[in-house]
Amino acid sequence: MDLETLVLMRRVRDRIDREYARPLDLESLARGVHVSSGHLSRQFRRAYGETPYQYLMTRRIERAMTLLRRGDLTVTEVSLAVGCQSLGTFSTRFAELVGVSPSAYRAAGAEVLPGMAPCIARRITRPVRNREAGAATAP
Template sequence: MTSIPAPLQQQPDPQLRDQQRLHDLARLRRVRDRIDREYAQPLDVEALARGAHMSAGHLSREFRLAYGEPPYSYLMTRRIERAMALLRLGDLSVTEVCFAVGCLSLGTFSSRFTELVGVPPSVYRRQAASATAGMPSCVAKQVTRPVRNREAPATEPQLA
């Protein structure tokens, strides 16, 4: 019986590794798309991971590498972006906006909103009414987008 030398057993085929990476990226895109679609639903990392056939820890690590923030932060950023749009319209109270975007706690919503936007939701609502008056909604969304919402810069793999 022939045995494969130990160093060759430990090195995965680069082509297989690349295929696995592409497969993982496709699953991460599906998770991100699900968050974008279902942000107002009760989502948690465990449920997202189950849907992607990954462990919660693996999903969090890979999502952070791909998009620059963990899935829960991405979800909250999406919720805050939608809340900003609803607050600009001025039809709903802050509490109604909080529940409309899927947050269950007004305190958590207000804290996260203030962290991402820089002002509390009630102040934003007052300021946004005058600042975006007459501005098309697509432009207002781009101008007022939270800074944290960007993908991670491409990094070169580090060799050990």
């Protein structure tokens, strides 16, 4: 992959990181870097190992995990706060990445302890990508 393409893919990834809670679709992401949606999807997967949609959902689930640990919002409110329009899609994707439902995750309590370094907290709470939650928790 050439440097120019990598720069474009980084722009797309940065936009997803900034605007994860907004409605984002492949076409608007592609327009933002002046490529076709098919080209964007192929190149993004090549650069990052997942499609832009998968990456977006991972970002949303990461944020949702933080909001659920806080405990002051319902699962529906968290789903809407991270930009998911469908509670069913949110719950399904959450379970795929985290290994438990959003309600079960919130009920289990925070894994993060007061005073824990942010880098450690981020590492232990990061969702597993690409449907590997079951494989990651298996002995």
